[in-house]
Amino acid sequence: MTDHAVVFTPSGRRGRFAAGTSLLAAARALGADLDSVCGGRGICGRCQVAVQPGEHLKLGIASTAEHLTPLNAAEARLEARGRLVPGRRLGCQAGLCGDVVVDVPPEHQVHRQVVAKGVDARPIALDPVVTLHHVQVGEPDMHDPRSDAQRLREALAAEWGLEGLRLPLPVLAGLQAALRKGGFAVTVAVRQRRDIVAIWPGLVESVQGVAVDLGSTTIAAHLCDLSSGAVLASAGAMNPQIRLGEDLMSRVSYAMMNAGGAAELTQAARGALGALLAELAEKAGIAPERIVEVTLAGNPVMHHLVLGLDPVELGAAPFALAEDAPLDVPARELGLAIAPGAFVHLLPCIAGHVGADAAAMVLAEAPHRDDPVTLLVDVGTNAEIVLGSRQRLLACSSPTGPAFEGAQITAGQRAAPGAIERLRIDPATLEPRFKVIGCDAWSDEPGFDAQVTGICGSGIIEAVAQMHLAGILRHDGSLDGGLAERSPRVREEYRSFTYIIREDAPRIAITQHDVRAVQLAKAALHAGAKLLMRRFGIAAPDRIKLAGAFGGHIDPLHALVLGLIPDCPLEAISAVGNAAGHGARIALLNAAARTEIAEVVRRIEKVETAIEPDFQQEFVAAMALPHATDAYPNLARHVTLPPRRSAPRRRLR
Numbered sequence: 293m294t295d296h297a298v299v300f301t302p303s304g305r306r307g308r309f310a311a312g313t314s315l316l317a318a319a320r321a322l323g324a325d326l327d328s329v330c331g332g333r334g335i336c337g338r339c340q341v342a343v344q345p346g347e348h349l350k351l352g353i354a355s356t357a358e359h360l361t362p363l364n365a366a367e368a369r370l371e372a373r374g375r376l377v378p379g380r381r382l383g384c385q386a387g388l389c390g391d392v393v394v395d396v397p398p399e400h401q402v403h404r405q406v407v408a409k410g411v412d413a414r415p416i417a418l419d420p421v422v423t424l425h426h427v428q429v430g431e432p433d434m435h436d437p438r439s440d441a442q443r444l445r446e447a448l449a450a451e452w453g454l455e456g457l458r459l460p461l462p463v464l465a466g467l468q469a470a471l472r473k474g475g476f477a478v479t480v481a482v483r484q485r486r487d488i489v490a491i492w493p494g495l496v497e498s499v500q501g502v503a504v505d506l507g508s509t510t511i512a513a514h515l516c517d518l519s520s521g522a523v524l525a526s527a528g529a530m531n532p533q534i535r536l537g538e539d540l541m542s543r544v545s546y547a548m549m550n551a552g553g554a555a556e557l558t559q560a561a562r563g564a565l566g567a568l569l570a571e572l573a574e575k576a577g578i579a580p581e582r583i584v585e586v587t588l589a590g591n592p593v594m595h596h597l598v599l600g601l602d603p604v605e606l607g608a609a610p611f612a613l614a615e616d617a618p619l620d621v622p623a624r625e626l627g628l629a630i631a632p633g634a635f636v637h638l639l640p641c642i643a644g645h646v647g648a649d650a651a652a653m654v655l656a657e658a659p660h661r662d663d664p665v666t667l668l669v670d671v672g673t674n675a676e677i678v679l680g681s682r683q684r685l686l687a688c689s690s691p692t693g694p695a696f697e698g699a700q701i702t703a704g705q706r707a708a709p710g711a712i713e714r715l716r717i718d719p720a721t722l723e724p725r726f727k728v729i730g731c732d733a734w735s736d737e738p739g740f741d742a743q744v745t746g747i748c749g750s751g752i753i754e755a756v757a758q759m760h761l762a763g764i765l766r767h768d769g770s771l772d773g774g775l776a777e778r779s780p781r782v783r784e785e786y787r788s789f790t791y792i793i794r795e796d797a798p799r800i801a802i803t804q805h806d807v808r809a810v811q812l813a814k815a816a817l818h819a820g821a822k823l824l825m826r827r828f829g830i831a832a833p834d835r836i837k838l839a840g841a842f843g844g845h846i847d848p849l850h851a852l853v854l855g856l857i858p859d860c861p862l863e864a865i866s867a868v869g870n871a872a873g874h875g876a877r878i879a880l881l882n883a884a885a886r887t888e889i890a891e892v893v894r895r896i897e898k899v900e901t902a903i904e905p906d907f908q909q910e911f912v913a914a915m916a917l918p919h920a921t922d923a924y925p926n927l928a929r930h931v932t933l934p935p936r937r938s939a940p941r942r943r944l945r
């Protein structure tokens with residue numbers, strides 16, 4: 293029998309096949325990436341290709357549309373419904389009758405790249421964890437004693453080569469109704485060629501998954517289409533556990549002090565997660581049962597609580613995790629009402645204080661794939677710090693406390709409308725000007741009409757850094773009371789000095805106590821980074837990435853003035869936004885990424901700051917602005933730091 297050459301682009305896969313062979317069959321035989329849900333029945337429209345006509349000299353092929361069998365009824369039907377792009381062919385219907393070069397458009401490849409939103413977010417290569425398979429199942433009759441499940445398995449094996457699939461009870465419970473409703477044609481969602489997670493009557497062409505960043509303050513989730521990677525809806529909610537404990541450690545104490553406390557925290561987390569999934573489904577206009585996979589990234593305490601694991605061991609040294617490996621947990625075990633066989637995938641934890649959120653951050657920023665040494669910091673109440681390159685990766689956490697979230701700061705508040713987020717101080721007059729969340733104008737510009745309610749983390753960092761640049765704060769962090777004679781903004785109150793940003797109610801001021809709280813927080817973060825740098829054997833990182841909802845709002849210049857981070861060229865410091873959330877989305881869409889991060893986490897060297905003999909010394913040195921001993925040559929290129937002087941040894945009046 294005559295055979296013909298076919299070349300698929302962009303993969304470049306080529307081969308010769310007997311006349312009449314469908315392009316889908318040829319693609320499968322060659323391993324060319326061509327999608328299909330209906331298994332070649334001409335109904336899903338996922339297998340579209342475009343003939344590349346012309347003389348392809350390099351390939352030795354004269355390609356033309358006439359080298360395929362004519363458009364058939366199935367194709368004409370899909371074209372009439374607008375589901376087949378005119379000029380394209382269905383790979384499952386078009387047969388070879390000559391040599392052809394065909395292109396598989398990106399949206400018809402299974403493993404295409406999804407361009408992520410966000411400045412630095414790397415594109416995600418699709419590698420679906422859950423795939424859809426439409427099958428026609430044989431109907432039962434009196435002479436055939438095989439069960440519905442057995443006939444389904446046989447159809448999946450014959451049509452898709454899927455053998456030995458697990459069919460859990462909640463999915464099995466819906467099998468018979470789905471088969472009969474669909475006239476024995478059903479679509480089966482299969483996870484990693486191993487588990488059946490859902491069965492629907494008829495043809496189902498898309499399913500969704502949700503990537504969740506389970507933070508101690510907020511929970512953020514994105515609902516994505518698993519075949520296109522597109523984000524269909526996003527939602528966020530406050531973590532309801534806050535009413536049981538403001539920060540993580542107080543929640544661990546709550547679990548220790550109250551009988552049933554851990555269960556209550558677990559219930560709160562699962563309840564919020566369930567509500568978010570329902571909200572996302574509604575926003576995207578899909579049934580919650582279409583959600584077939586969830587990925588979760590969270591710090592170790594959240595990780596344990598959502599799983600129903602007692603977090604008590606995480607409250608004290610040696611901070612033993614119950615489990616650090618990646619986990620696949622049936623969603624129904626967490627009380628989530630989504631597809632009956634859906635799984636929740638939890639990314640691995642790195643150490644007792646460095647959680648799955650840090651692993652997700654590593655997955656998103658991929659320092660392990662690069663030569664430059666990256667310092668990656670998630671600035672939260674507990675900073676998670678990762679340093680390294682292709683060569684080696686180190687991680688630690690550092691107890692920064694809640695100062696950067698506005699807690700324990702006199703006028704501090706969470707980032708919300710009304711909070712001062714940017715601040716500048718005129719060094720000559722010591723007069724401040726500021727910008728408030730929710731208002732585009734600065735406070736000294738026309739059109740400024742914000743209701744000021746407080747100052748949030750990024751505002752606090754800028755306030756302290758600007759106070760230092762203006763000479764109000766000395767190198768050691770003490771307020772220069774002598775300036776009270778020059779400006780009414782500097783005032784003696786309660787035996788120490790205060791800088792007044794705004795006099796009207798609510799008064800916004802930075803007290804000496806506030807400055808100390810910020811110094812303690814930034815010194816903890818800086819000392820953690822320095823320990824990792826010392827272990828790695830470098831004096832400075834090649835670049836710094838600030839992650840997290842808060843990290844994304846920190847101005848790099850002010851972070852350097854404060855000494856929050858080690859000196860680094862300003863242009864090499866970037867804010868990467870919610871890297872943990874992006875990492876959870878990568879893990880949702882790419883099965884190989886799960887293996888990658890599990891392997892990377894295994895070789896991350898964990899550094900426990902609490903037992904490092906040098907930590908205290910580094911911490912004390914890092915209390916100064918920007919640092920007691922380290923020079924900041926890169927910073928000095930942008931600003932003139934005040935001369936290093938400490939508070940005179942005298943008693944306050």
Ligand code: FES
Pocket residue numbers: 316327328329330331332333334335336337338339382383384385
């Ligand atoms: S594989 Fe479904 S239309 Fe071709």
